[in-house]
Amino acid sequence: MTPSPVAPIVEMLGITVDFPGMRALDDVDFRLFPGEVHALMGENGAGKSTLIGVLTGTRRPVAGMLLVDGDAREFSGVAASRAAGIATVFQEAQLSPNLSVAENVMLGRERRARFGIDWRRTRADAARALVRLGLDELDPRTPLTQLSPAQKQLVALARSVVDEPRVLVLDEPTASLDQAEVATLMRVIRGLRDGGTAILFVSHFLEQAFAISDRMTVLRGGTKVGEQATRDLERADLISQMLGKDIEGLRALGSERKAHHYQTEGEPVLRADGIGRRGVLAPTDVEVHRGEIVSPSAALRRRISRSSESRRTDGIIAGLTARENILLSLQAVRGWTRPVSRAEQAGLVDACIDALHLDPDELDRPVELLSGGTQQKVMLARALIVRPHVLILDEPTRGIDVSAKLEIQRRVSRLAAEGTAVVFISSELEEVVRLSDRILVLKDREKIGELSNGPGVTVDTVVEMIAADHA
Amino acid sequence: MANVGSDKPNIRQVATIAGVSHMTVSRVLNDYPNIKPETRRRVLEAIEELDYRPNLVARALATQRSQRIGVIVESAVAHGPTSILRAVELAARGAGYSVTPVALLEGDPLTPQDAVDSLTTQGVDAICVIAPRSSSVAALRRVAMSVPMLVIKADADPTFLTVSIDQNAGAALVVDHLVSLGHRDILHVSGPLDWLDARARERAFHTRAKSWGVRERPIVVGDWSADFAYDFAIGLKRLPDFTAIFAANDDTAIGLIHGLHERGFDVPGDLSIVGFDDVPLARHFLPPLTTVRQDFQALGSAAVEMLRAAIEKREIPQVTRIPTELVVRESTAPPREAR
Numbered sequence: 082m083t084p085s086p087v088a089p090i091v092e093m094l095g096i097t098v099d100f101p102g103m104r105a106l107d108d109v110d111f112r113l114f115p116g117e118v119h120a121l122m123g124e125n126g127a128g129k130s131t132l133i134g135v136l137t138g139t140r141r142p143v144a145g146m147l148l149v150d151g152d153a154r155e156f157s158g159v160a161a162s163r164a165a166g167i168a169t170v171f172q173e174a175q176l177s178p179n180l181s182v183a184e185n186v187m188l189g190r191e192r193r194a195r196f197g198i199d200w201r202r203t204r205a206d207a208a209r210a211l212v213r214l215g216l217d218e219l220d221p222r223t224p225l226t227q228l229s230p231a232q233k234q235l236v237a238l239a240r241s242v243v244d245e246p247r248v249l250v251l252d253e254p255t256a257s258l259d260q261a262e263v264a265t266l267m268r269v270i271r272g273l274r275d276g277g278t279a280i281l282f283v284s285h286f287l288e289q290a291f292a293i294s295d296r297m298t299v300l301r302g303g304t305k306v307g308e309q310a311t312r313d314l315e316r317a318d319l320i321s322q323m324l325g326k327d328i329e330g331l332r333a334l335g336s337e338r339k340a341h342h343y344q345t346e347g348e349p350v351l352r353a354d355g356i357g358r359r360g361v362l363a364p365t366d367v368e369v370h371r372g373e374i375v376s377p378s379a380a381l382r383r384r385i386s387r388s389s390e391s392r393r394t395d396g397i398i399a400g401l402t403a404r405e406n407i408l409l410s411l412q413a414v415r416g417w418t419r420p421v422s423r424a425e426q427a428g429l430v431d432a433c434i435d436a437l438h439l440d441p442d443e444l445d446r447p448v449e450l451l452s453g454g455t456q457q458k459v460m461l462a463r464a465l466i467v468r469p470h471v472l473i474l475d476e477p478t479r480g481i482d483v484s485a486k487l488e489i490q491r492r493v494s495r496l497a498a499e500g501t502a503v504v505f506i507s508s509e510l511e512e513v514v515r516l517s518d519r520i521l522v523l524k525d526r527e528k529i530g531e532l533s534n535g536p537g538v539t540v541d542t543v544v545e546m547i548a549a550d551h552a
Numbered sequence: 553m554a555n556v557g558s559d560k561p562n563i564r565q566v567a568t569i570a571g572v573s574h575m576t577v578s579r580v581l582n583d584y585p586n587i588k589p590e591t592r593r594r595v596l597e598a599i600e601e602l603d604y605r606p607n608l609v610a611r612a613l614a615t616q617r618s619q620r621i622g623v624i625v626e627s628a629v630a631h632g633p634t635s636i637l638r639a640v641e642l643a644a645r646g647a648g649y650s651v652t653p654v655a656l657l658e659g660d661p662l663t664p665q666d667a668v669d670s671l672t673t674q675g676v677d678a679i680c681v682i683a684p685r686s687s688s689v690a691a692l693r694r695v696a697m698s699v700p701m702l703v704i705k706a707d708a709d710p711t712f713l714t715v716s717i718d719q720n721a722g723a724a725l726v727v728d729h730l731v732s733l734g735h736r737d738i739l740h741v742s743g744p745l746d747w748l749d750a751r752a753r754e755r756a757f758h759t760r761a762k763s764w765g766v767r768e769r770p771i772v773v774g775d776w777s778a779d780f781a782y783d784f785a786i787g788l789k790r791l792p793d794f795t796a797i798f799a800a801n802d803d804t805a806i807g808l809i810h811g812l813h814e815r816g817f818d819v820p821g822d823l824s825i826v827g828f829d830d831v832p833l834a835r836h837f838l839p840p841l842t843t844v845r846q847d848f849q850a851l852g853s854a855a856v857e858m859l860r861a862a863i864e865k866r867e868i869p870q871v872t873r874i875p876t877e878l879v880v881r882e883s884t885a886p887p888r889e890a891r
Binding site: 532 | 685689690693707710711744745746751752754755758768769770771772773774775780783784787788789790792804
């Protein structure tokens with residue numbers, strides 16, 4: 082499919098969007114042609130949602146132009162973008178459970194008769210929309226509550242296409258669907274595309290994007306890093322575009338493991354069988370042994386087993402000093418009735434200062450005034466002070482400078498050498514390959530393999546394993 | 553003009569003897585369809601009688617074909633690519649084509665586009681690319697082509713005409729063999745995963761082992777060499793829990809057996825080992841190696857058959873996967889607990 086001789090429906094030129102304190106999109110060009118599925122790719126925070134926001138009228142760019150059929154437009158809101166023929170698929174949550182399929186599809190667009198709503202015509206139009214999507218098996222009179230999540234998703238889609246939009250935005254449309262349901266949705270999407278609709282498709286599932294899209298635009302850190310025909314794109318190239326390392330650079334970054342740490346001692350200290358969550362992670366077994374650093378890693382890793390609740394309770398507590406933040410965990414383990422003596426406190430905190438190269442003068446300042454790197458070290462110190470058998474570190478080096486990063490990495494290595502089992506979660510593959518003994522490779526929310534880290538492993542190895550997994 | 557007064561028979565003499573026009577002779581020589589068998593027979597007899605040899609350059613001018621296939625081969629020092637190149641060359645020769653090879657080495661300033669350009673200037677009829685690594689394929693996508701191209705690579709591809717030995721089936725044969733002996737804990741020592749064969753074998757191993765309920769364990773990524781495998785084996789602290797190793801190639805398998813032997817472990821008594829390739833030495837190693845035979849000859853013939861069809865604009869035969877064969881020798885046995 083070469084759309085070039087055809088004029089684009091939507092053209093975005095030099096789109097720049099600012100959020101307080103940061104630039105969310107920087108000078109991004111984007112084109113959408115009739116009769117194509119265009120996948121918008123990028124890691125979390127790359128700017129995909131912001132770009133969709135500009136297209137659907139919920140975000141105002143500070144610079145750049147949005148053209149529809151060659152005319153410059155500025156959308157004041159969703160209604161304006163809808164009027165220009167750009168539709169977003171409602172999430173199933175926005176449907177009304179106590180209405181029928183037809184009522185949901187036609188909500189807000191009920192056909193009028195002289196006295197109130199012409200239900201027959203409304204139902205007929207709804208049925209037509211369903212037939213157009215190849216969903217004729219769905220009775221328009223069925224109450225929504227009787228439908229499966231996938232069927233609801235399709236009703237939401239029908240509601241979006243009832244006015245025959247020229248552009249359809251599908252943001253993570255498959256997140257809660259199983260494989261058969263995804264296949265149905267894909268069939269519907271292809272049908273719409275073949276009818277000339279331009280479809281903007283966003284998914285964390287790499288393989289779905291490869292299966293359905295004709296073209297891909299890749300965003301990274303708010304800028305556009307590539308636009309290419311899907312059939313000409315190598316998976317490994319896509320992944321490296323998304324990660325921001327060119328593939329040659331990746332090949333050079335080798336493991337620092339000179340030998341395999343293959344034979345672990347004794348029983349695993351942490352064992353999770355079949356952990357998973359519908360739509361987030363397929364059931365996965367994880368085992369961690371003494372003295373081992375294990376990294377779940379993937380180009381498209383989503384949060385793994387750590388819930389947002391624990392993230393909040395594990396976070397630093399503003400208003401307390403760094404010292405108090407560190408001692409918090411020990412106090413929690415001891416119980417609040419047995420205070421930690423001053424002498425013991427001093428000894429422990431001194432050990433942390435030593436181990437993590439913390440600046441003693443900073444320890445008595447409120448923790449929120451310290452740099453990101455120091456805050457991360459405070460968190461690590463808090464985790465270490467209770468001498469854990471298992472340490473789960475979720476992005477312990479995100480957003481801190483290189484020297485602080487190296488120090489934390491060194492400390493983690495030492496801990497493992499002393500026998501602690503470490504689960505090290507990082508979106509930086511270099512760090513994973515440098516540090517871990519074992520790498521769990523995740524793709525499209527599923528564990529696809531495990532690597533024993535050693536002299537033959539590079540960042541590229543992980544990328545290639547992800548790329549190879551599509552047979 | 554060259555033939556005037558020369559002793560060499562020419563196409564007009566063939567035509568006279570066969571009682572047909574010289575165009576008909578030409579059509580017979582070029583295998584055109586719709587020629588009466590009787591006419592074809594008469595022409596061939598006349599050719600034999602006169603000992604006529606068509607002038608290849610003249611023939612190229614007449615048909616715009618050079619009867620030459622360009623072969624671009626990357627990593628030409630490795631066993632797989634070298635064997636494939638040889639097989640393609642032999643098959644091409646058998647089909648009346650000559651082969652012009654271009655080798656690309658790692659860090660070579662010669663790009664795939666340069667190689668394609670140089671071959672097309674030399675007037676090849678088609679190009680066959682032996683692309684062992686994912687980077688080789690990535691580079692090809694950006695190459696502009698004026699003649700048919702076939703890529704020999706381990707996975708099918710929407711962009712290119714491809715053919716390969718069925719790596720997936722080969723790896724599945726290995727897993728099935730080990731499982732049928734009773735093994736439920738198998739280590740895979742793979743090749744570098746940017747090699748398409750290595751990752752195809754690894755993925756197939758992963759899928760097949762999982763389907764049998766074999767214990768899932770981290771793979772060890774090797775570099776195809778016996779040295780790497782030897783180092784890994786002598787680094788084992790004790791007899792490992794796994795009872796078998798699927799090595800991604802024979803060199804790796806041989807290095808493993810050497811290292812295990814030095815650590816005092818017996819193959820196949822303590823550990824079963826399977827390789828992949830069936831190199832000529834595999835059957836003479838101690839113990840003789842159980843391995844997967846890759847039929848490079850069949851691959852070469854299929855490649856040339858597809859290229860000819862593409863050149864002659866015929867329907868291209870859809871033999872894109874060449875089957876493999878498991879060769880069971882003495883490096884595999886039931887697991888130690890079972891005996």
